[in-house]
Amino acid sequence: MIIKTEQLILHLERAPGNxxxxxxxxxxxxxxxxxxIPSCPSLPQLQVPHKPRIDLIAVKxxxxxxxxxxxxxxxxxxxxxxxxxxxxxxxxxxLLVTDHFPIPNLFSCKELVARExxxxxxxxxPFRLLEKVRLPIGSCELALPIEPEGPxxxxxxxxEAYATILHSAQAYVCGAIVAAQSIRATGSNRDLVxxxxxxxxxxxxxxxxxxxxxxxTIQRIRNPRAQEGSYNEWNYSKFRLWQLTDYDKIVFIDADxxxxxxxxxxxxxxxxxxxxxxxxxxxxxxxxIEPCNCTFDxxxxxxxxxxSYNGGDQGYLNEMFxxxxxxxxxxxxxxxxxxxxxxxxxxxxxxxxGADPPALYVIHYLGHKPWLCFRDYDCNxxxxxxxxxxxxxxxxxxxxxxxSMPGNLQRYCLLRxxxxxxxxxxxxxxxxxxFEDGHWRxxxxxxxxxxxxxxxxxxxxxxxxxxxQNWADN
Ligand code: UDP
Ligand code: MN
Numbered sequence: 001m002i003i004k005t006e007q008l009i010l011h012l013e014r015a016p017g018n019x020x021x022x023x024x025x026x027x028x029x030x031x032x033x034x035x036x037i038p039s040c041p042s043l044p045q046l047q048v049p050h051k052p053r054i055d056l057i058a059v060k061x062x063x064x065x066x067x068x069x070x071x072x073x074x075x076x077x078x079x080x081x082x083x084x085x086x087x088x089x090x091x092x093x094x095l096l097v098t099d100h101f102p103i104p105n106l107f108s109c110k111e112l113v114a115r116e117x118x119x120x121x122x123x124x125x126p127f128r129l130l131e132k133v134r135l136p137i138g139s140c141e142l143a144l145p146i147e148p149e150g151p152x153x154x155x156x157x158x159x160e161a162y163a164t165i166l167h168s169a170q171a172y173v174c175g176a177i178v179a180a181q182s183i184r185a186t187g188s189n190r191d192l193v194x195x196x197x198x199x200x201x202x203x204x205x206x207x208x209x210x211x212x213x214x215x216x217t218i219q220r221i222r223n224p225r226a227q228e229g230s231y232n233e234w235n236y237s238k239f240r241l242w243q244l245t246d247y248d249k250i251v252f253i254d255a256d257x258x259x260x261x262x263x264x265x266x267x268x269x270x271x272x273x274x275x276x277x278x279x280x281x282x283x284x285x286x287x288x289i290e291p292c293n294c295t296f297d298x299x300x301x302x303x304x305x306x307x308s309y310n311g312g313d314q315g316y317l318n319e320m321f322x323x324x325x326x327x328x329x330x331x332x333x334x335x336x337x338x339x340x341x342x343x344x345x346x347x348x349x350x351x352x353x354g355a356d357p358p359a360l361y362v363i364h365y366l367g368h369k370p371w372l373c374f375r376d377y378d379c380n381x382x383x384x385x386x387x388x389x390x391x392x393x394x395x396x397x398x399x400x401x402x403x404s405m406p407g408n409l410q411r412y413c414l415l416r417x418x419x420x421x422x423x424x425x426x427x428x429x430x431x432x433x434x435f436e437d438g439h440w441r442x443x444x445x446x447x448x449x450x451x452x453x454x455x456x457x458x459x460x461x462x463x464x465x466x467x468x469q470n471w472a473d474n
Contacts, residue, residue, distance in 0.1 A: 008052060012078055013044035014071065021068040024138030025280035031146055031328050040140035046078045054086055061098040067322050068280065076103050077133060084129035094122045101298065103323045105271045106132055109294035132270060135325055139282070143273060143325035144265070147359075151187075152265035159248040160267045161191035164213075164255045166200050167220040167237045172255040173204045174371040174413035179257050180211040181409070182401050186262040191247070195240050207412040211405075216244070223311065224304055232311040236303065239313070241289055242296035254285040256365040258398055263331060263361050273325040275332040277314065282324045284314040285364045286332035331361045335394045363394055370398040371413045372423075375446045379423055381439040382430035390437075415448045417457050 019041055029038040059079045061072050079094055086092045096102045097119050106129075107122045114121040135143050154160065162183055164176050180192050194213035196205065197220040205215050221236040241252055251266045253259070266273065271290040274282035299320060308315030318324075367389025373379035380390035402413060415423075430440035 005055075008054075010046055010048060010082075012046050012075065015043050015074050016041075019043075019070055021070055021280060024070065024073070024140055025068075026140055027276065027279055029140065029142070029276075029326070031142060031330075038141055040136050040138055043074050043077070043137060046082055048082065054082070055091060056093045056095060057082055058095040059097070061096060061100075061102075063099040065100075067100055067319060072098075072100075073103070073137070073323060076106055077137065080106055080124070080129045081133045083124055084126045084133055086126060092124070092126065094124060096120045096122070104295060104298055105290075105321055106323060108292065109298055110292055112294070135270065139276060139280075139324060139326035141326070142328055144269060144327050144331075146328045146330070148265040151262065152268055154267055156248055157190060157267070159246070161193045161214075161244070161247045161250055162188070163193040163195065163241055163244060163250045163252050165195045165218075165238055165240070165252075166204075166208075166255060167195075167197040167218075168199055168234045170200065170204055171372070172369075173200065173207065175255040175257075175365075175369055176213065177207055177211040177409050177412050178371070178398065178402050178405070179253060179255060179259065180208075180213055181405050182257075182259040184212060185401070185404070186259055188259075188262055188264050190251075190264060190267070193244060193247075193250075195237070195244075197237065204412065207409060211409055218243075221300075221303075223308070223316075225307065226311055230311070235311075235313040236316065237313075238284070238317075239296060239299045242291050242299065243293060244291040245293060247291055250289050250291055252284075252287045252289060253362070254364065256369050257285065257332075258363045258365070258401060259361065260363065260397075261361045266327065266331065269327065270325060272317070272321045273327050275327050275329050280322075281309075281314070281318045282321075282326075283332055283334065283364075284312075284317050285334075286327070286362060287317075288327075330359055332364050333360050333362060334364050334366055335389055335391055336366050337388050337391065363397065365389075365394070365398065370395050371402070372415075372419055374423060374444050375399050375448070376444050377439050377442055379426060379439075381435065381437050382423075382426040384433065387435075413448075414451055414453045415446075416453050420449060 023041055030036060031038075057079050059075050061075055062069070065072055076096070079096070083092050083094050093113070094107065096107065099118055102120055102122075107120070107124060108128075111122045111124045112120060113123050164179065166172050166176055176194060183192065192213045193216055194208050195216050195218045196208070197218055200208075208215060218237065218240045220234045221239055222234060223232060223236045226233040238252070241250055244250055249267050251263070266286075266288055269288045271288060272282065273288040274284065274286060277283040299316075302320070306316055306319045308319070367380045367386040368378075368383070370378070373395070378390045378392050378395035380386040402410065427440050
């Protein structure tokens with residue numbers, strides 16, 4: 001049989017030479033300003049005369065470039081746009097020749113039909129591609145309105161869930177319980193899924209389930225480049241989210257978040273949607289992801305070689321998913337007051353925390369977590385390094401949700417003796433430093449100080465922890 005094929009060479013005009021990745025992924029866009037809506041620069045589009053029938057689109061991507069390269073993105077987006085507009089949509093193939101993997105959330109590994117060395121052959125679903133190429137090209141524009149309207153229904157809502165993760169220690173269990181409470185209070189009835197490793201006790205699992213979380217037991221994942229015992233050592237466990245294939249879409253939330261208004265509309269967004277963090281990067285505390293075993297494999301395949309800028313999952317995921325979509329900051333509002341913030345931006349942030357903040361959807365409790373502080377005030381005030389995270393208004397908001405929970409859930413938020421000692425230690429350090437905010441002077445009425453979780457809560461054991469703290473700090 002002779003198959004007659006015709007080749008058509010399409011010329012794609014280059015993006016302007018002065019167009020940088022930073023222009024497509026600016027650190028900051030003005031989301032609140034209604035008069036000037038930020039807009040992305042436009043990239044030249046492929047011109048295809050006479051709309052021929054196309055069976056295969058072959059693209060060679062420039063080699064030796066970084067994963068954040070405008071030309072690489074441009075070529076892949078245009079190949080996707082062409083494939084999405086094809087007349088014989090069910091048969092089109094895309095062949096990418098590249099020395100670096102193709103954009104994994106544009107060309108899905110689920111649609112990969114063959115790979116040999118640098119050649120990747122996909123049979124993409126054109127309708128999915130169309131949704132993707134309609135998004136802003138970078139995070140230079142919001143991919144979602146700043147205040148989405150009304151409740152969000154979707155046909156597949158049974159296959160959509162909120163998820164969080166608890167690994168390595170019990171410390172975040174209370175946070176996850178309160179977070180679940182806050183989601184339910186917004187009227188969402190999506191599934192809640194908690195990935196927990198073996199360090200989370202049976203009793204903690206009972207509490208998590210009572211709060212509404214379905215428990216999935218996982219094996220935590222070690223960052224092979226992390227130092228033993230470091231804070232970020234097991235944060236790669238988040239990759240397990242991609243194994244939640246009972247679901248098509250996951251809205252991941254860190255366990256140190258409070259949801260204040262319904263955010264079910266996030267299920268209408270695509271992988272990966274998140275808020276900006278710094279530079280061209282996104283924050284991995286709230287992320288829309290699409291579970292898929294082969295994406296999980298891809299994440300694991302590069303674990304020895306990809307360097308995460310902060311040693312954590314956020315840095316790693318940003319290397320994998322350089323093409324991400326921006327959700328408004330208020331959907332993952334970082335409780336963070338930079339010393340370098342302008343007076344204007346400080347005022348804005350403080351306004352957002354008003355008595356009953358109308359504009360905030362999610363508060364992300366960076367720094368010391370509220371349940372590990374005295375309830376009387378935000379203990380971030382007492383530690384020099386953490387002071388930029390201190391906000392009494394945000395702290396109060398968290399405790400309001402905590403107090404609305406039944407007692408059988410509140411018991412997961414009790415203070416351990418060691419933590420009580422650490423808090424008192426920090427308070428005295430703040431006193432010695434004579435921090436001018438004076439929070440260290442406040443009388444502490446937190447009932448939890450008088451409640452004992454462990455078997456021994458004597459003064460002796462308090463002093464023992466005190467000694468340890470002293471030892472650790474010197
Ligand atoms: N986490 C965990 N155990 C840990 C550290 C982190 O389960 O020992 C999870 C938890 O869900 C947490 C998330 O990983 O919310 C990210 O860590 P964290 O919130 O402490 O980072 P931050 O947002 O403060 O940078
Ligand atoms: Mn967090």
